[in-house]
Amino acid sequence: MVRDRGVTSFSNSTLLGRTDELETLNRLAREARWGHTGLAVVTGPTGIGKSALLRAFLDGGGCRQATVLHGLCEEGASGDPLSGGRGLLGPTVQGGSPEGDALLALTPGALAGEPPHALAVQRAFHGLYRLAAHELTRRPLVLALDDVHHCDELSLRWLDFLLRRADGLPLLIVLTQQAEATALVREAPAYRALADLTAGRRITTLRLRPLAETDVAEVVRQFFPAPATPAFVTRACSVTDGNPRLLGRLLRALRAEGAGSGVSGADLMAEIGGRVLAIWARELLGRLPSWAGDVARAVAVLGEQGTDHVGPLAAVPADVVEDVLTVLREAGLLTSGGRHLADGAVRAAVLAPLDGQALSGLRTRAALLLSDAGRPAEEIADHLLPLPSNPAPWMPGILLEAAALAEARGAPEAAARYLYGLWEVDPESVEVRVRLARALAETDPSEAVGLLRGVLRPGVDIRTRARVAAQFGTACLAARESSAALGVLEGVLTALDAELGPHLSPADRELRTLVESVLLIVGSHDRGTIAAMRKRAATMTVPEGDTPAQRQKLASMAVLTALDGQALESAVKYALRAARSPQLPLRGWSLINSAFVLDLADRTEDALDALDRLLRHARENSAVSTYSLALAIRALHRHGLGALPDALADARRAVQICGAERWGERVVLPRLALAGVMVDRGEAAGAEKLLTGTAPVWRDQYVWTYHRYLMAHGRCRHALGDPEGALALFRECGRSLEEAEVRHAAYLPWWAEAACVLAELGRAEEAQEPAAHGTRLARQWGTPRVLGLAALARGVATPGEEGVELLGEAVRELSASPARIEHARAELVLGQALLAAGDLRAAREHLRAAADLAQRCGALALGQSARGALLAAGGRMRRMTASPLDLLTSMERKVAGLAAGGAKNRSIAQSLYVTVRTVETHLTSVYRKLDISDRAQLAVVLRSPGVCAERVPREASRRRGQR
Structure with a gap:
């Protein structure tokens, strides 16, 4: 049988990472020559290099003065009595000798399936012992039996028999043993025989560990002529967990793909590594008992959150589950220190033997187990989503609850995933469509618009249509389809007045105010409608700002009033009333519009406070689009204050966020904010390059982006x-x-x-x-x-x-x-x-x-x-x-000043009301920007002339702004 073995496949001259173990075996060989009988067991997972170490020992100087007899226990040999003994001593057996006749009597063919007679076993044991003793009289003897986990019981019993009689003889027995194999056969006779062999006597156990990163680097060097990048070596070590055989397969696969050991190879590592691990998993499970595969499949289905329920799902006792998890972990198929599979490709390989019906049944049972255990609805729902779209009656309720939990913890993408599952079951449900559109508002507003458009039908209750119309308007604005929303909002307002009349209940009045506020927001963005919206707002009753919808309407009226350029006091009053109601539920446009007006009025602290509140809210609710928009607006505000390092940080972060999202191309304001800062930083060429990507066909429709683009581009050209x-x-x-x-x-x-x-x-x-x-x-x-x-x-x-x-x-x-x-x-x-x-x-x-x-x-x-x-x-x-120093943000300056003064990270975190991790992040950024490495250097840099003077004008300008 051809086998892919160990480290020596990489190098004929070096046994990587095994120097200590090889020296231990050589020492045991020397002691055996002096009459100290020895027994050594080399153990470890598949591919770790046990056989390679054994061969290096047997071929090395430690065995030169000894007779070396080497045998291999083939897979399936456990049913062949004394096959291991014959493999070791067979070459020394003389034809027609008593020892040879005894061994022949114990072959499976001779016994015809019957258990060997005790007398025959005894004769064979004594015969083999005489052979070994004869060799020992001539010179020291080293018996090496590879893959002893496949060995038959009688051979192991004979080795025990030999050791009990060899005290003081120059004998060393070396066994190699697969750790995962023995963990799963504790009830087998051979396992008990091996336990008896190693019990009650001095034994040296060598458990081989994974290769260190330096050894992995040496292996990579032998595979690829060009020097490997550190990232390549680190990823190779992570993917293979330092297993030599797995590492060899990975490197061969990369070489076959034409990848080198540089950036290209590192980029391909995850994909190719997943394929290699998947093959590795299939091979391993093919060698293990069927119930080990059941456990692995239960692990694959339950994932990270459900590992406590693997046993019930696989119908396997808890101690057996732990044995299988140990096997999978030793093979590098589980995450380091974890209980779930390390890679999606491995998970797919583990589940591959199941057909669709069997896999659905397994997932359904997993969901029921978790439900009975009282696990959170999101964990249960994750098992329901892959099922066919004809669920049991209890499943939609779980998906709804999971969506609500995801929304509450600020995870709109997760909520959308659960709601999509419900929508497939009931595509006509208004509630599901509306909730799904709300979840998609931040990540895929175009999809949200399509979902809501299907609800805006004349047959739908007017109150429902009004709520949907308000949601539709903000979704259209985010999707750059505001013209489609104006007619809908106008029509809904007309229908509300016609159907509900002039005497509205408080709830209906709030609903009408909400629709009206969205109409003002959407209309004030379009160049063709902003003038009409300003005239319309001038005829409206000014709300008190006691409800969320009233605040949103107030903020919109503040913007439209301010843009007339005359009523400063009224616009500021509206904006402050809209922004200063922290006890009410927050609506993003209330703070965005309020901050805009307060900025125009030089109320800098009030504007910054509104934007900071919006950023906290967006961060807590994972509202990525709102967060990037608020960052861009704050960058523009800080730029206007002359705080360019802070503005630069905000703008870059906003552009970075947009660049990572599929909707990022349609969001222009972050790039405009960054371009404006770059011009003042003396980077006009880079700013113009950035602006060339901000010219989609709809750009000139929008007041807030088109004119800012013209200004930024004009300053850039100048x-x-x-x-x-x-x-x-x-x-x-x-x-x-x-x-x-x-x-x-x-x-x-x-x-x-x-x-x-x-x-x-x-x-x-x-x-x-x-x-x-x-x-x-x-x-x-x-x-x-x-x-x-x-x-x-x-x-x-x-x-x-x-x-x-x-x-x-x-x-x-x-x-x-x-x-x-x-x-x-x-x-x-x-x-x-x-x-x-x-x-x-x-x-x-x-x-x-x-x-x-x-x-x-x-x-x-x-x-x-x-x-x-x-x-x-x-x-x-x-x-x-x-x-x-000019590149440090205000928070970085605060953290740097405290750190330079000797404050520890925890103390800094407490004084600034942030986490220790946040302090570490800011210090890392400060060190990078200042090109320094420690606090001592930081203190020297911050003591340089002009640094302290930076703070005075900034604070003074804020005080002037307040006045």
Whole structure:
């Protein structure tokens, strides 16, 4: 029989990882020569290298002065009496001798199936003993019996017989034994004989362990000519659990696929490793008793959560279950330290012998077992989902309960999985459709829209239709199908008024308010309907904000009121009332719209608080789409404050999340936020590359993305030296906003950008038109930010001393606002104007202020311009760089400051109200950004000049924003 054996298949010169065990056997051989009879058992799972170790020992120097007799117990040999003894001593048997006649009498053919007579056994034992004793008189004797777990009982009894008579003789017996095989045959006679053989005498047991990672690396080196990457070696070690034979199969399979030991091989490791493990599992179960397969299949079906019920499902006693689990674990088929299968391919291989009916029956029994044991509904439902779509009457209730539990713990994808199972059973159920659409709202809004559209039928109760219409509207907005929702919402509002009349109950009034709020939200996103929505909102009664729907309506009215650009106090009042009701159930759009208005009003702390609450809620409920959207909005807000490291972190995280989701391509705002930050960080080329992927056909339909895209792209073109292209984009932004009747000075101040570009092109008179337009809007809104921008636009459009005075006004207004980057820009423009007027001293003062502000914000491009102008004015300043400190977020700065001061991670976590794991994550990020490795280096970096000064303007700007 051809067998794939051990480590020596990799190298003829090295026995990897077995040096200690080989030395132990050599020592036993030396002791045997001195008359110390020895017995050694080499044990371990299949493929661990037992036979390879035995061969290396027998071929090595330890056995050179001894007679070596080596036998192999073939599978199925347990029914052949004394087959093991014949395998060992057969070559020494002389034809026609008494010993040979005794052995011949014990062959299965001679006995014709009858048990051997005791006298015959005794003669054979003595005959074999005489053969062994004869060899021992000549020189030391080493008897090596491989795969002793297949050995017949009589051979093992004879070895015991020999050892009891060989005390003081130069004899060493070495056996190799498969650990998993013996674990499953404890009642077999051969097992008892082996136990008797090893009991009551000095025995050396060598249990072979898996290869260490360094040994795996050496094996990989022998397979592949190119050096292996650390990731390749680590994954190979993980997949095979250091089993030499399994490792050899994996590496051969990878080589057959043409993969090397680099990145490509590491990437293929999981797929190919799964296939290799599946074959390994089939081979192992084919050698084991049938009930071992029953246990393995029960493990495969029950999975990680149901391992306590493997015995009842497989109808096998608990102690036998543990034996089988030990076998599977030793073979590398169970997770390390766990009780479930290590790989999906292994699971499929284990279940492959079952047909569909048998597998369904096994899964049904598993579900019933878990139900009787009182396990959570989600565990039970996981066994029901793969069943055919004609379930027993008790199954739909389990699926509904499981979906509710998944929703409650913030797992919408799991809830959707259970609800899909119900929908297949009852596709007409309104309740199932609505709940499934709610679960899909964050992950697949297009699918949610299709499900809800099937419920919006005239025959459905009006209250049900109203609830579904509100859900339909927000799903359409997420799916970029808002035009489809407006007509539905209008129709439902009309039907509500017609069917319920003017005197509504509190519940019906809340329902109508909910539909109305969604109509305002959806309508305010479309360029073609936002003006009509603003007029409609102006005629509505302002709600108190005592219910979730009222808060959502208030927040929408706040946005529409603010975009008119005049009623600052009313818009802020609505937004604060909508955002400050933490005791009510939270609706995402209430906080998104409130934060938007509060940001326009320079209420920075209130806006950040609303966004932070939304992020916590989204994280707790696994609302991935809402979370990425809130991150992008917070990035835009922080960018406006000049907190570029924080904005960069938020924007990158939002883009990363979207990139990992199938709906990510349609979400534009994270990329727009990131591009805007990159321009100010001096990375305009990268920003433009990012923007090239944000031009789907629907982009110009949406107010909140189209105009921000135009602004971001215009600033990008300007930074890349294309002022004319930038000017065209700014003007397109203004034209489109005017067409949509969005007239707000602070929302995308294209007019200020256009005026600055025109002045730069020497067209100051032309710049007066956008400056006048912006000034009119700014005076209506009246915050320091927009008043400062208006003064800046008028200043660049006005020559001479009057222009310098206007620029000074811009600096004063913006210094009182939270807009630090705009303040830095105003300082730069004023400094450049003073430089042109010949006032070098005043120019240097403002240019240095611009450079300092820009550096603190992390606005490298602006800082470089300020430094260049400062040098031209005769000032001195070190070269501007993208300091790694500028890349730290506010939380990273807090953690780094405490760590540098000597605080331990647990103490930092307690003081900041976060977990220790969060502190570790932040410190890892800080070390990476600062290119350091420990706290001592951190303290040195944070003590460098300018670091502490960073905190003062930020806090000051927040206080100014509050005022």
